[in-house]
Amino acid sequence: MLTSEAEVLGLSPDASSTKAAQGLKSPAQWPTLGCDDSAVWGECQGSGSKPYQTQVDLSGPSFKCSCPSRKFPCKHGLALLLLRTAGKVATSDTRPEWVSEWLHSRRDRADKKEAKAAAVATTLPDPEGAAKRQAKRWSRVDGGLAELSLWMQDMLRQGLATLNLGEQATRQTWQNLAARLVDAQAPGMAARVMQLLDVAGPRDDWPALVLAHLGQWQLLLDAAARRDQLPPAMLDDLMSAIGWNQDKAELLAATPAVTDRWLVLGGSQIEGQGRLVERRMWLWGEQTQRFALLQDYAHGGRGYERAWIAGRSYAASLHFYPGGAPLRAMAADDSQLLDAGHARAESLLAHGEAAQSWRDLAERLAGNPFQSLQPLMLRDVSIHRVEGRHWIATTTEGVVRRMLRLDLPEAEGWALLAASGGRPVLAMGEWSDERWRLLGVWNAVAAGDAASLLWSLPGEVQ
Structure with missing residues (x-):
């Protein structure tokens, strides 16, 4: 459950959405507001004749809004959650029909997905037809x-x-x-x-x-x-x-669930042709000590089924796509956001040791040489600016000092440097083409302490 303004704003796709949401957190701008244990909803007056209908399923959280924004979540969804965390949304015993219809449709989709997976599991295979x-x-x-x-x-x-x-x-x-x-x-x-x-x-x-x-x-x-x-x-x-796509129902039926406390390390969104937006979220299994990549697509601002909050842990069951070094996974519908105190640091610190992290990356590449995008997590990382050029990260591995070129927006580099205070940090990002795209940075904690997220790459469309 999101309980603070900082946690809500952690879902913001970019700085402009954060600023716009802050400007909408007055109840006077919402003719209708309400919430219950499952959802929060409201109508916000925009530039059109009809107010925008905004709703959030709190189990995700998952968002829906009638505004034309292609950002996810939009400023209205963020503002609605800000109002709720500030205690400015009254509890209601009756939901509007448009909210109930949306929640029921989500439950229906989940039920249909589960039924399809069960049907696939019991259907006799047709190897001859599949081979043709x-x-x-x-x-x-x-x-x-x-x-x-x-x-x-x-x-x-x-x-x-x-x-x-x-x-x-x-x-x-x-x-x-x-x-x-x-x-x-x-x-x-x-x-x-x-x-x-x-x-x-x-x-x-x-x-x-x-x-x-x-x-x-x-x-x-x-x-x-x-x-x-x-x-x-x-x-x-x-x-x-x-480019072969595997049917999701078949994946759920054919692969075992990996249940763990999954810590969200960070993510990014990238827009392709035809307004197709790819979202990549990287998770870390706190007990299984493995990475997982959740890859979703949204077209034309349709949005995603659910949000994943960087720095928070989820009790979830993931089904990994088959392969030599599985990374991509799909989350089952039983994922639940845990309290902030569940984010522990022991396995993060152990994996962040340079020798261990580089060895694991090499083993994943050997297991799947066709997967060039790899997660990389390193501890004791210092961020530096090469004057007038670019950002680099430095690590010390024994007597060897390694410099890594960062793929980091200018403004985010300064924000990261300010958040870390110039101290060594635990950093995670995507390693590709000899460059490291940072997604999340954590404080250099001691064993047994809670992991504290210092900075994460805003989810803006690149």
């Missing part, structure tokens, strides 16, 4: 991968020095290739092409980065050509990299 469908798709994928291979060969034959990633003609060529890969039912490879174009363009070391990605793509192409010889776990990883 898979063979048909592979025939299309093979054609798309063959075209990708020729494109890579042409690029290397001409020389990377001839590339101009900022040129419109180059971008159009890459976009056309990505579109053909989507047509070939290989959307995962299409996404890799566009992500490399976006990431490599602004970087000075782009030739080395492009070459490294081409090498990984070649590994993937070789694996696809020899897929009949791959062990099952590696085949799962290969198909996931290409």
